[in-house]
Amino acid sequence: MLKKYLPYILLVAAALLLFFIKKKQRGHEPVKPATEQTDTHITVPAVVPGEEKQEAIEGFNRNTTNLIFSKHARCRMECRNIDESEVREILLKGRVNPKKIQRDKRGMTYPVEGITHDNQHVRIVFAPKDDGLVVVTVIDLDTDWSCDCK
Numbered sequence: 001m002l003k004k005y006l007p008y009i010l011l012v013a014a015a016l017l018l019f020f021i022k023k024k025q026r027g028h029e030p031v032k033p034a035t036e037q038t039d040t041h042i043t044v045p046a047v048v049p050g051e052e053k054q055e056a057i058e059g060f061n062r063n064t065t066n067l068i069f070s071k072h073a074r075c076r077m078e079c080r081n082i083d084e085s086e087v088r089e090i091l092l093k094g095r096v097n098p099k100k101i102q103r104d105k106r107g108m109t110y111p112v113e114g115i116t117h118d119n120q121h122v123r124i125v126f127a128p129k130d131d132g133l134v135v136v137t138v139i140d141l142d143t144d145w146s147c148d149c150k
Contacts, residue, residue: 060110062091066132072149073135079147080140086116087135090124
């Protein structure tokens with residue numbers, strides 16, 4: 001009778017051995033900490049739309065000592081007849097447009113709008129960096145200038 005069931009017994013033993021080996025090959029599973037129910041309540045402050053933009057505007061440094069002009073900004077300035085003095089003027093006296101503030105992997109950009117001393121309505125985009133304030137681009141909001149900047 002043992003001869004009759006021996007193949008089945010060996011098959012079950014092999015399956016158990018295989019299961020045991022596979023289970024141990026996966027490594028030690030981390031023990032999950034037990035969750036605890038507490039009676040303490042956590043208050044999460046409400047986010048008011050535009051509040052983070054206001055904080056960003058307040059953090060914008062208008063220091064003009066180290067302006068760095070990108071190639072794109074230089075090209076746009078030349079096409080639109082805007083010089084460095086006008087860029088500095090808008091930086092100091094212009095208004096940050098909170099709707100146009102952007103954040104990406106490179107950091108924040110601040111669009112500052114205003115009227116230059118020669119009556120151009122412009123938006124100049126600034127990006128604060130460790131070594132200064134980068135002028136990203138210069139836009140004339142009233143006139144569509146033909147420009148071949150890449």
